[in-house]
Amino acid sequence: MDQGTQLLLILVVLLVLFLLAVIVFVLFSVFMKRKNSLLREQIETEKRYERAIAETQIEIREETLRNISWELHDNIGQLLTLAKIKAQNIEGGEEMIEVAETIGTGLNELRALSKSINPEAINGQSLIYSLEQEVNRFNRLKYLSADYELLGDAVTIDSKVEIVLFRIVQEFMANTMKHSRASKLEVKVQFKADALEITALDDGVGFDSENLFEKGIGLSNIDKRAELIGADAKISSIPGAGTQLKLIYPLE
Template structure:
């Protein structure tokens, strides 16, 4: 075999190897694209499943709150009303009048609490108004000093998003009341150009943020609730320096 033939054979072999490499590369690229597509579909399916579970949990919780609200309003409310009437009819002077007034105050607060946890009452009430009512209720109870401020120009929000945002803040407030030993709470609603920012801050005992999942008080579920409305939620806390919740809801 002469030198020209050898060179031709080498070129053919190199060309074949090059074509094989190209084919392998193309097949590998197609395989990786399909693999990545399947992974993305799997991730999206998992997110949809988690979203559906979270929505179901919230619906169950809202239904439970609705039932509790009805029980408070219909049953316990009627008992307190009857007790107030009886106290007013008993001859006991100023002492019985004070008892009747105390029962009446308790009845008013019970009705306010019933409205605060009833999803149907919240449906016709904006986030701003719901937070105003909640802050006013806590100030009446004198557990702590609650302040509320509204910044920016309010814009209409999706009703479902408003309920979720309110429930998140309400959960934070409940935790403050039960565990923080705080003397003050401040809630700020700030309508920015592209987002709504809701901030709640207490001056309580605080806790280590890394142990949030171990609190067992609902705070660990805040992220899941926020994800349902494409919002972000961040809780920062330092032992002895209080706790802060920052909710950011994008405005379309």
């Protein structure tokens, strides 16, 4: 075999190898593109599934609160109304008048509580208004002093998200009343350029935040609720130094 033939054979072999390399590269590229596409579809499917589960959980919780609200308003409310009427009709002087007034005050607060946990009642309200009303309700109870502060320019947020944000703060406030033995509660809502930041702080006895679930404080569900709407919730507390909730919801 002469030198020219050998050179031609080498060129043919190199050309074949090059074509094989090109084919392998193209096939690999197509495979990777298809793989990435399938991964993206899988991620999107998982996200849609998670969103569906989250919405279902929110609906179940709100339906439960709606039923509780109806029970408070229809059954317990009627009993208190009847007790107030009977107290007013009993001849007992100033003492019975005070009893009737106390029952009346309790009835009004029961109605306010019923409204605050009823999704239908707060669905048409803004988050800001709902928080203001909740702070006012706490002050009327005269159990502690509650302050509310709004900073920044408010922006429109999805109504379902607002309800979950309100429920988180509401749960924190309820646990402050039940467990903290606090004398003061501060709620601050701040609209920033990229996020809504809500801070709730009490001056109560505090607790070891590392053992939140074991202590039975009732705040361990806050993280789960925050996850449902893509928010970040952090509870920090030191025994004897109060408790703070910092809730951050990113704004698109």
